[in-house]
Amino acid sequence: MNRPAGHRSGVREVVAYNWPLYTAGIAVAAGAGALHGGLPPRLRPVARAAGAAAAGLLASTTLATWLVYDRSGLYGFDWLDTLLPGPPAAHLVVGTGLDEASVPLAARWPGSRQTTVDLYDPAVMTEGSVRRARRRVPPPTHALPGRAGALPVPDASADAVLLFFAAHELRCRAERGRLFAECARALRPGGSIVLVEHLRDPANTAVFGPGAWHFYPRREWLRLADETGLRLAAERRIAGLVTAFSFTRGAGA
Incomplete structure (x- = not known):
């Protein structure tokens, strides 16, 4: 899980949530x-490579975190203007453990x-980073509890639904499908789902290494x-590392 909190340091927050990995x-x-x-000569190159790889991954992850969460305009939300036709009359924010969008929106x-x-369910979302973040x-206090397949909102009640670093926490393929179906149900005709995620792609893999497998590829x-x-x-x-999608529901859908 990656998150800076408002005016806090993004690097500090991410380290706090993921400190076992950094340790x-x-x-x-x-x-x-x-x-x-103290190693035999034949093992010294292996030790050097392991140490260099670990140090390099720590450096690239920390730098990427700082650039995305402390230096970019991600949390200014100005990029929404390029994804939505205008301010929605009603909007839905769906989180899976940590709400970082409802207040600024x-x-x-x-x-x-x-x-x-x-949608947080400790029996399903068992990662320690989510527990530490919460x-x-x-x-x-205003958040309503829900499930991926049962959002507590009426049909066609929102002009925009925002999934902000949330959907990837549903590790079950079927659960992600149910969530998308529920978000579509909540949309008014012509409404938009805005999905914000890191992707499992070359750029994120280069900086996060094996950690990028926690994300899903664009095709998913x-x-x-x-x-x-x-x-x-x-x-x-x-x-360069975060992708924001806007998916729309047509008037006849």
């Missing part, structure tokens, strides 16, 4: 250096009726949209 990386890098001199669209749904940033999100009767209306890359 393991530092331990590998330091351990390889400490053990290098309420400020951005003060005339829009907002509904926030929290302890540090509890869900807002396009598949879900197609199976739900949505079409890709717009797509924008943010800071």
Whole structure:
């Protein structure tokens, strides 16, 4: 899970949520250096390579986190203007453990009726990073509990649905499909689903290494949209590592 919180440091927040991974990386890098001199000559290149790989991954991950979450305009939400035709009269924010969008969106669209749904289920979302994030940033009191296949909102009640670093936390393929179907059900004709995610692609793999396998490739999100009767209306890359999609529901859908 990757998140800066408002005016906090994005790097500090990400490290706090994922500290076991950072600790393991530092331990590998330091351990390889400490053990290098005492190893047989034939094993020293292996130790050097392991230490260099761990140090390089720590550096690239930290730099990418800083660029995306501390330096880009991701949390200014100005990029929404290129994905939506205008401020929605009503919008739905769906989270899966950590709500980082409802407050800034309420400020951005003060005339829009907002509904926030929290899908967090500790029995399903077992990753430690999610638990640590929720302890540090509890869900807002206005959030409604829900399930991927049962959002507590009426049909055709929102002009926009925002999934902000949320959908990838549903690790079951069927659950992601149910979520997209429910989001489409909540959309008014002509409405849009805005999906914001890191992708499992060369850029994210280069900086996050094996961690990029926690993300899904672009084709997965396009598949879900197609199976739900949505079409890709717009797509924008943010800071080179985050992709924002806008999927629309046609008037006859």
